[in-house]
Amino acid sequence: MKYLKFILLFFALSSIISCGGDDDICDSGEGTPRIKIMFKKQNKIAEVDSIRVYADLGTNMIDLGWKTAVDSVFVPLRVDDSAFTDLYVKTTTQEDSTRVRVNYTTKSIYVSPGCGVKRNYENVNSVLSTPNSLKSVEQGQNFIENEDKTNLFFNF
Template sequence: MKYFKFIILFFIFSSVTSCGGDDDICESGEGTPRMKIMFKTGGKITVLDSIKIFADLGTSVVDFGWNRNVDSVFVPLRVDDSPFTDIYIKTSAKEDSSKVRINYTTKSIYVSPGCGVKRNYENLNSVLLLPNSVKSVEQGQNFIQDEEKTNLYLNF
């Protein structure tokens, strides 16, 4: 009976310690990074009262909702083989959207069995196609490997 309890405890302990591992979940920011967009008015970084961003991610246009009192937003880019992503920007519900096209080349990088492959974006170039509330665009860092640096400035 003594050995039976020991064997049961051994199996319970070994099953608890063998659960999970570092490669089970991609949780430490190793996935495909998003593009950081900041806002300027008169050449200076500004906080917008409200902004609504839409992104054409290939299969559909995704609405990211209204953001209030922000100086920056993060927008995902397409992960298919398209060389560009179109984003639409509104600062009020009554106005038409401004359209910005972000052109880039992609590079796939293997991360781990849990995360799989992530996309890095290089040679970023942004073009304002429909100016409304957005008057012009300024290029920031021209590649995306993480979400730390600003890649695009929208001038209002």
């Protein structure tokens, strides 16, 4: 009986200790990166008073909401096999949205059992249609492996 209690206690403690390994949670930035967009006015990095960005992810439209007094935003891109993501930008409630199509090629990379596969984006470029307050789009780094570098500049 004495040994049975010891064995049960040993198994209970070992099962508690073995739970929650490093592969259970993907929280160290190893997931699919978002595109970083910075804003320029008169060819200088600047804050915009207000901006609203929508991303068309194919099955649904993601609304990032109104951002005020920011110089950059992070926007998710599509993770399916599509070669582009449409972004819609507006700076006032009265203006029509400006569409920016972000074109790219994707590359899947295995990260870990907990994180699975992430997408990296290569050959990133953009096309601006119907400019409003957004006058032009400037190319930054043309690949997205993480969220450190700026990929697009929106010129207002």
